[in-house]
Amino acid sequence: QVQLVESGGGLVQVGGSLRLSCAAASRSFGTYAMGWFRQAPGKEREFVAAINWNGGKTDYDDSVKGRFTISRDVAKSMVFLQMNSLKPEDTAVYYCAVDWTAPWGTSKMANEYEYWGQGTQVTVSS
Numbered sequence: 001q002v003q004l005v006e007s008g009g010g011l012v013q014v015g016g017s018l019r020l021s022c023a024a025a026s027r028s029f030g031t032y033a034m035g036w037f038r039q040a041p042g043k044e045r046e047f048v049a050a051i052n053w054n055g056g057k058t059d060y061d062d063s064v065k066g067r068f069t070i071s072r073d074v075a076k077s078m079v080f081l082q083m084n085s086l087k088p089e090d091t092a093v094y095y096c097a098v099d100w101t102a103p104w105g106t107s108k109m110a111n112e113y114e115y116w117g118q119g120t121q122v123t124v125s126s
Helices: none
Strands: 003-007 010-013 018-025 033-039 046-051 058-060 068-073 078-083 092-099 120-125
Touching (some): 003 092, 018 033, 018 120, 033 078, 078 092
Antiparallel strands (some): 003 018, 033 046, 046 058
């Protein structure tokens, strides 16, 4: 069982930055891959970024490449999403998630993640 708590969301203007954090309550934090997803009103949950168990591999959706950076701090059992140059279309609830069964990978498929946080709202105003 892994409990995840996201924080860092808020209201920001176009072009601004936010840093999301995800704290994992687990003794085995360094043994699984992590991902960030987002869901805007009326839309499906979509992949944003993922990082493998040791941070050696990352992957991003094309819509955020060059603007967002995923990282992890194993000692603190935390994953981060640095979001720069934010756009109105980045507005959504952001979720972090754990991929327990494929720690070496960076899956883009939401159904391959077993544990989810409660989400944090990001709103980008124009």
